Amino acid sequence: MNRTILMEDAPAPHGAGAFLQAPDPRHLLGLEGVPREALLDLLESATRYREKLRTPRWASDELRGIAICNAFFEDSTRTRVSFELAEQRLGAIHTTFSTSGSSLSKGESMLDTLRVLTAMHVDLMVVRHRSAGSAAFLARHLEAGVINAGDGEHEHPTQGLLDLLTLSDAWEGQFEGRRLAIVGDIAHSRVARSAIFGLTTLGAAITIAGPSTLIPAEAETLGAAVAGSVEEAMRGADGVMALRLQRERMESGLLASVGEYAKVWGIHRERVALMRPGAPVLHPGPMNRGLEIAPDVADGSESHVFRQVENGLAVRCAVLARCAAALTEES
Numbered sequence: 001m002n003r004t005i006l007m008e009d010a011p012a013p014h015g016a017g018a019f020l021q022a023p024d025p026r027h028l029l030g031l032e033g034v035p036r037e038a039l040l041d042l043l044e045s046a047t048r049y050r051e052k053l054r055t056p057r058w059a060s061d062e063l064r065g066i067a068i069c070n071a072f073f074e075d076s077t078r079t080r081v082s083f084e085l086a087e088q089r090l091g092a093i094h095t096t097f098s099t100s101g102s103s104l105s106k107g108e109s110m111l112d113t114l115r116v117l118t119a120m121h122v123d124l125m126v127v128r129h130r131s132a133g134s135a136a137f138l139a140r141h142l143e144a145g146v147i148n149a150g151d152g153e154h155e156h157p158t159q160g161l162l163d164l165l166t167l168s169d170a171w172e173g174q175f176e177g178r179r180l181a182i183v184g185d186i187a188h189s190r191v192a193r194s195a196i197f198g199l200t201t202l203g204a205a206i207t208i209a210g211p212s213t214l215i216p217a218e219a220e221t222l223g224a225a226v227a228g229s230v231e232e233a234m235r236g237a238d239g240v241m242a243l244r245l246q247r248e249r250m251e252s253g254l255l256a257s258v259g260e261y262a263k264v265w266g267i268h269r270e271r272v273a274l275m276r277p278g279a280p281v282l283h284p285g286p287m288n289r290g291l292e293i294a295p296d297v298a299d300g301s302e303s304h305v306f307r308q309v310e311n312g313l314a315v316r317c318a319v320l321a322r323c324a325a326a327l328t329e330e331s
């Protein structure tokens with residue numbers, strides 16, 4: 001497995017706790033180690049923002065004067081656009097930096113690039129990067145607050161929070177005694193890691209399933225049970241999360257064929273029927289229809305995919321407000 005670390009002093013990403021550092025409310029680097037009360041506070045705050053966001057043309061000036069830069073070194077649709085919209089709805093000064101057209105092509109390092117941006121009095125940096133550990137590295141080296149928008153195979157905390165909010169709605173706020181099946185490419189999935197950390201803190205159980213080449217060696221230390229088949233994982237589950245095959249992060253030879261993957265591990269109607277009645281189907285997107293999820297399941301009544309997207313906007317409002325409040329308290 002290719003676990004790229006570009007930064008010379010970033011820690012190795014193996015195992016739980018690799019990127020944990022002293023809690024600092026200006027940053028959101030991951031869900032690992034975030035206490036139950038803090039998770040529930042963020043979910044409550046996101047629920048309040050969701051109500052406001054459902055009001056046509058709602059906007060506030062809560063983040064007036066806070067400068068935010070969205071620095072995306074990897075492609076994104078949902079995360080980038082929802083951060084931008086959340087910043088606009090909350091009245092922040094914001095800009096988005098993308099690698100194409102930047103001075104990175106002239107040899108500037110990521111750290112120097114972000115130091116340049118923070119020298120322009122940026123208060124909060126929302127960062128997506130292909131290297132595990134990049135957000136923690138930047139939090140150590142920049143003056144700005146850092147929000148991790150996905151760092152390689154490590155964590156995607158705002159995705160984790162929106163998944164928690166979606167499951168909280170489906171489970172009527174009750175996490176204890178519930179079990180989520182996570183199916184697919186666990187090894188390369190920052191989405192799975194953040195969901196596992198958040199859900200286990202709130203008392204839910206996780207069963208993971210996927211090709212043995214895509215199950216991480218440390219699976220059980222993360223607090224998840226490993227099933228031998230998708231049927232075993234989904235039977236009696238209270239929900240399933242299908243994961244995208246992260247082919248951009250895979251070495252060759254990890255999959256026999258995509259056709260076989262769809263047959264053996266794909267989420268289709270007969271498998272959904274193995275779960276408890278009404279159990280939700282989640283997918284972080286982008287979806288590969290017909291591969292990890294059947295089109296009729298993606299569009300079916302059990303699918304919560306677009307609720308996840310709506311919840312993503314609300315969660316990002318809550319996270320931006322929390323980090324900005326910490327900056328204001330500090331100054």
Ligand code: CP
Pocket residue numbers: 075076077078079080150156159284285286
């Ligand atoms: N789920 C997710 O992170 O999607 P994007 O890559 O489109 O942001």
